[in-house]
Amino acid sequence: MNRIVLKLGIIMMGLILAVLLPLGFVADKIFSNFYYNQITEEISELSHKYASSITSLDDDAMINMFKSLAYFTNKDIYITNAIGEVIAHTGIQIPLTNNELRHLSKGKSVQKNFEDRETSNTYLSYGHPIVFSDTFEGSFFVLTSVDDAHEPAHKIRDLLILSAVGAFFVGLGITFFLARKMSKPLIEMERATREIARGNLDIRVNTIPNDELGSLGKAINDLAVETNEYRTNRSELFANISHELRTPITYLKGYANALKNNLYKTEEEKQQYLTIIETESDHILRLINDLFDLSKMEEGQANLQRETVNLLEIVETSILKIKIELEKKGLKLVTEINRKSDLLIYADGIRVEQIFINLLVNAIQYTEKGSICMKVWGTKNNVHIVIEDTGIGIPEEDLPLVFERFHRVEKSRSRDYGGTGLGLAIVKNLVEIQDGNITVSSKRNKGTKFELSFPRVE
Ligand SMILES: Nc1ncnc2c1ncn2[C@@H]1O[C@H](COP(=O)(O)OP(=O)(O)OP(=O)(O)O)[C@@H](O)[C@H]1O
Ligand SMILES: [Mg+2]
Known part of the structure; x- marks a missing residue:
């Protein structure tokens, strides 16, 4: 039994019990009170009726008739005279206190409870005064065992307990079924993660619930x-x-x-x-x-020193730095640079220079004759740079790969050029971390063109 199932199950069962127990308790109380009130009302009504219908306290026949009435209604009765002495009863008699007698003599009814020490039964009794032509003659009590009042409530309580136990076990089954179902993906994920941690990277979680x-x-x-x-x-x-x-x-x-x-x-x-x-x-x-x-x-830790820099100045110094290489190879440099207004960008000047030098050095390295052209211009939101050569070009199938680490076209020949294949990877990273964009297009034996852009700042 895996522990998550147990935990979920215990929590759900706890919830079920927390709802069932108070509910049962309240229902039991409601039913008990209901029957208690009902029986009190019944004996009060009976004693009132009997007290008002009795016409003589000396008539044995009449008293016996009341006794048999009590017998048939499953109640006990006792009758007292005006000074509180019991003159007739069906087995149980409860002495009246002076206070009760006074109450009765004033025409009021009396309710009293009594516990029989021998049987430890509690009785509930209700008495009404017997009045003959405006004189108080005695009292008529009807009594019943409290247990009788509680009996239907007890029956209902038993039923409640029975259905609660039933609900508990049904709930227990459903809970563990649900808990198992819910925890199954979790357990699978735990296993998968462990496998991944161990280095088994082909493992996949298969149970994917919709949550x-x-x-x-x-x-x-x-x-x-x-x-x-x-x-x-x-x-x-x-x-x-x-x-x-x-x-x-x-x-x-x-x-x-x-x-x-x-x-x-x-x-x-x-x-x-x-x-x-x-x-x-x-x-x-x-x-x-x-x-x-x-x-x-x-790793995103390039440590850039970004500030507002003039792109034109960077272009000038980059050209200056590659001039010797260019002349060594006898290549011509063509520039189309709009110097009328400053082209400001928010970047690290040294890193931007590194980008240009890398691209220019490549252009020189991979061009045997012809020229290298550098164009720079600004639009409303961007500055644009194009570095183009008339060199050996890059085959179409290599174009999407040239920005990858260590990718070189024709490795053996590239080594003759002294390259390691990291230059363009660095260029692409540098452009992108400074919010720029770079694309390449090329034709074999015709030349290669790199186009760059950076956001322009005011
Ligand atoms: N202007 C170009 N003309 C033709 N091929 C180029 C050009 N620029 C890059 N390449 C090709 O793309 C490859 C990758 O260029 P990259 O600058 O990344 O590496 P590299 O020049 O070989 O080495 P590194 O620059 O690291 O010294 C080069 O090996 C070359 O084959
Ligand atoms: Mg290079």
Whole structure:
């Protein structure tokens, strides 16, 4: 018996009892009072009738007639004279007090209860004065056992208890059935969550009721899917990182080894080896820095220093910084920049510059001849930047993937260009965390075009 079923069951049964017990108690009281009042009224009425219909206290025949009447109505009677002495009775006689006698002599009725010590029966009696031609002659009492009054109430109480016990057991059955039904998805979810925690991410919650529990079940399933994706991503990332590190480290090891064992012929060759070691170290360092940058951005901890900056100034410095690379490759830079008015954006200037430099360096890297074009203009709400080249282009099937970590078109050739495939992933993250947007379009061997926009501020 799982505990949640027990708890739910106990709570529901407690509720049922909390309703049934007071209800039964009140019903019992109502019935008892009802019968008590009814019987009091009855004996009061009877004693009144008898007292007014009796015509003589000495007539034995008449007294006997009243006794048999009492017998047939299942009541007892006793008759007193004017000084309170009992002159006739059917078995039980209760002495009158002076007070009661005074009351009766004044024409009032008297109600008195009496407990028979021997049988410990309580009797209820009602007496009316007997008056013959305006003189008080005695009193006529009709009495009955209180137990008689309570008997129907007791019967009803027994019935009530019986139906309460019945209701209790029916309730018990229904409660445990419902509690089981309600707790079943919960128990399944608990098991599923445990399995997920253990690493079994293919498990799913199958019982999805149409309520909050159902939402919880769906949330657990989503969690399993998300965690699975995360795990796949993570292992892919580790595989990529180790792959990316392996090549430069193999170079480092090889050339360091060659130097150590004096495997070079000339001083020039030695310098060459050292340069390779330096370049590969730089490559590893850049890879690590880029990865660190990316992971910080993906965790939402990019630490941006955002302020209102003039986009035109950033564009100028970015162009200045790539100028040497551009000239080395003999490429032309075409700019279409509207310098008439400032283009203000709310961003981290250094990070925006990083975006442009990354895109411009790519354009230079992947263009052998022709030109690189940079256009900048503003509309009412946005600023727009286009960086376009006449390079090798990106195949259509690679276009949706170029912003992903480590994605490179033709991996082996990209390595010749010195890339790690993190540049565009960083660019996309940087654009998006500064509320911007970036899209790419390209034609193979024709060129590539990156279009960016940022919200403009006044
Ligand atoms: N302007 C471009 N023209 C042609 N291909 C491009 C261009 N920009 C990016 N690519 C392709 O997209 C890939 C991903 O670019 P990304 O900048 O992310 O990586 P990378 O340049 O290889 O390495 P990194 O920038 O990290 O040094 C590149 O490997 C390249 O194949
Ligand atoms: Mg790049």
